[in-house]
Amino acid sequence: MTVRRVPRWMSPHSAEVRTLPAGRWWDAVRAPAAPGARALDLLGDRSGAVIRDGYGGILYWLVPPGEAIDWHLPEVQVLGHGSHVAVPPLRRTKGPGLYWQVPLAYDRECTDPARLHAALSVALSVRTAL
Template identity: 70%
Template sequence: MTVSRAPRWMCSYSREVRTVPAGRWWTAVRVPAALGALALKSLGDGTGAVIEDGYGGIMYWLVPPGDAAGWLLPGVQVLDRGSHVAVPPLRRTSGPGLYWRVPLSHESYWTDAERLRAALAAAIVATPRNNRTPRPA
């Protein structure tokens, strides 16, 4: 991805993880990796960009700002205005640590919130309760 193709909120030349405020360009949906893997499989090509924290066992989806407001799903945390998300450099597409599990694309980095909610709800039903809670930050 070239500098001109990177979204405005993404520093395309950085080699470091940086924090970006949620709620302006996107809302982040924070999910334990066990749920996230099932949801990602369900979404297939219908997913937008996904950040994975390989050390923390957490995945983050980016949805349009405000589209996940009011979600009450076990183990799922919606990060909107007032929250910040650690974002890996564009070229970091594998672990260890924080990386783009599904790489960021200028054309589309959002996941449709309703499709994500449905995929997460199905994953919750299919996942044992002890795998639904993310590790403490």
């Protein structure tokens, strides 16, 4: 049996969705599913972990705390200090509901904010051009 190392904030044995504070270990970048999926395609292997809310049609990327707080992208919200994020259990990698679209691992936690901003900018510009 292979045991993946996970960040210390994640409970490796929990089977329940947990609500965790943003701004402590990471901030979360929230984007609608359609442009979020395009951004994820653009990022490819350079994306960190991504949470998908299968019911709400939302993707959440984790980024280092404070590094995206001043972003001004339409339809994108940065959740930092004072916000909370629902986090699925490690093994939940399929819907319905909340799951890891890109699974969390010790070496795949946060996405580079500059790359994510660029990918979301392109994805959103395609959406507005349609």
